[in-house]
Amino acid sequence: MGKKRVLSGMRPTGPLHLGHLVGALSNWVDLQDSYECLFMVADWHALMSEYENYEKLRDYIYDNVIDWLACGVDPEKAVIFLQSEVKEHLDMYMLFSILTPLGWLERCPTYKEQLQNLKTRNIQTHAFIGYPVLQAADILIYEAEVVPVGEDQIPHLELAREIVRRANYHFGLNLPEPQPLLTQVPRLPGLDGRKMSKSYGNVINLSEEEGAIRKKVSKMITDPERIKRSDPGHPEICSVYLYHKVFSQDEVKNIESACRAAQIGCVECKRRLADRIVERLAPIKDRRRYYLGHMDDVQAILESGARRAREIASSVWAKVRRQIWGED
Numbered sequence: 173m174g175k176k177r178v179l180s181g182m183r184p185t186g187p188l189h190l191g192h193l194v195g196a197l198s199n200w201v202d203l204q205d206s207y208e209c210l211f212m213v214a215d216w217h218a219l220m221s222e223y224e225n226y227e228k229l230r231d232y233i234y235d236n237v238i239d240w241l242a243c244g245v246d247p248e249k250a251v252i253f254l255q256s257e258v259k260e261h262l263d264m265y266m267l268f269s270i271l272t273p274l275g276w277l278e279r280c281p282t283y284k285e286q287l288q289n290l291k292t293r294n295i296q297t298h299a300f301i302g303y304p305v306l307q308a309a310d311i312l313i314y315e316a317e318v319v320p321v322g323e324d325q326i327p328h329l330e331l332a333r334e335i336v337r338r339a340n341y342h343f344g345l346n347l348p349e350p351q352p353l354l355t356q357v358p359r360l361p362g363l364d365g366r367k368m369s370k371s372y373g374n375v376i377n378l379s380e381e382e383g384a385i386r387k388k389v390s391k392m393i394t395d396p397e398r399i400k401r402s403d404p405g406h407p408e409i410c411s412v413y414l415y416h417k418v419f420s421q422d423e424v425k426n427i428e429s430a431c432r433a434a435q436i437g438c439v440e441c442k443r444r445l446a447d448r449i450v451e452r453l454a455p456i457k458d459r460r461r462y463y464l465g466h467m468d469d470v471q472a473i474l475e476s477g478a479r480r481a482r483e484i485a486s487s488v489w490a491k492v493r494r495q496i497w498g499e500d
């Protein structure tokens with residue numbers, strides 16, 4: 173009792189990778205004890221951009237949930253559910269759509285960026301421009317106050333707060349203004365130094381085989397000015413170093429000074445990083461294997477999660493209906 177409510181979500185558009193582990197899942201696991209947590213598979217959001225490949229949706233949903241469980245998201249503590257299984261999201265979405273000026277959505281930086289980047293897909297649709305409206309509904313149908321997200325989602329949270337203010341003002345509601353909770357860990361770049369993204373092929377998946385991990389790490393881009401083994405390195409511009417900061421916390425100081433003094437070579441440095449990643453992923457992969465053999469458990473977790481989510485969502489929606497429609 174008395175714990176603040178957290179809601180977060182992920183779109184099931186492909187296998188999860190180290191970026192999801194470091195940027196979101198470790199954080200979710202840490203929040204489970206101090207907050208009432210709801211973790212949602214945003215399958216409607218996935219369909220908005222991936223409807224041309226909808227056949228893969230089901231597999232990605234299960235694969236992602238298995239990764240969440242394998243990383244330590246605990247169904248005894250947190251509610252794990254599918255967005256599309258709780259209809260009240262769409263009620264709230266419609267209500268919010270009524271109040272959201274098109275200009276707010278057209279100006280949203282993530283929308284403009286996606287139109288530029290996803291040229292291969294037809295996302296000039298009614299639903300896609302409303303993406304942040306559904307996201308606001310996801311949060312407010314649970315009256316969640318805290319939303320752990322990456323920096324890229326900040327504009328969506330800002331929009332959600334504006335929409336809530338409008339809804340409270342127009343309809344005399346009393347919905348909370350949700351606050352983002354940013355992860356402390358610095359964002360990992362992709363293996364090639366660009367933004368980490370599965371479409372660039374610069375990621376290590378949580379299910380990656382050891383051989384593939386070692387191969388990928390050995391090809392990572394390092395300090396371009398360090399050509400000979402005897403050249404001193406600049407860890408601050410090297411992606412391998414950024415990864416060590418996250419995966420080798422107890423050793424990272426040594427690595428930094430050894431690199432600057434040319435006491436360690438890049439090959440050795442990468443070998444150590446690969447060891448760390450392999451070590452970190454080993455228990456996750458074991459648990460993944462367990463759940464892959466126990467799909468009934470996964471199914472049951474999603475069913476009981478949806479039941480609990482519906483309880484909360486239907487009571488929030490009942491309040492809204494009473495306020496606007498005057499019904500009991």
Ligand code: TRP
Pocket residue numbers: 179180181182183214217306307310311319320321325
């Ligand atoms: N847009 C989020 C992302 O791509 C996913 C998401 C959907 C979400 N609904 C949400 C995140 C509600 C937080 C809260 O990462």
Ligand code: SF4
Pocket residue numbers: 394395398405406407410411412413427431432436437438439441442
């Ligand atoms: Fe990067 Fe390590 Fe090479 Fe230094 S030694 S440049 S940190 S890979």
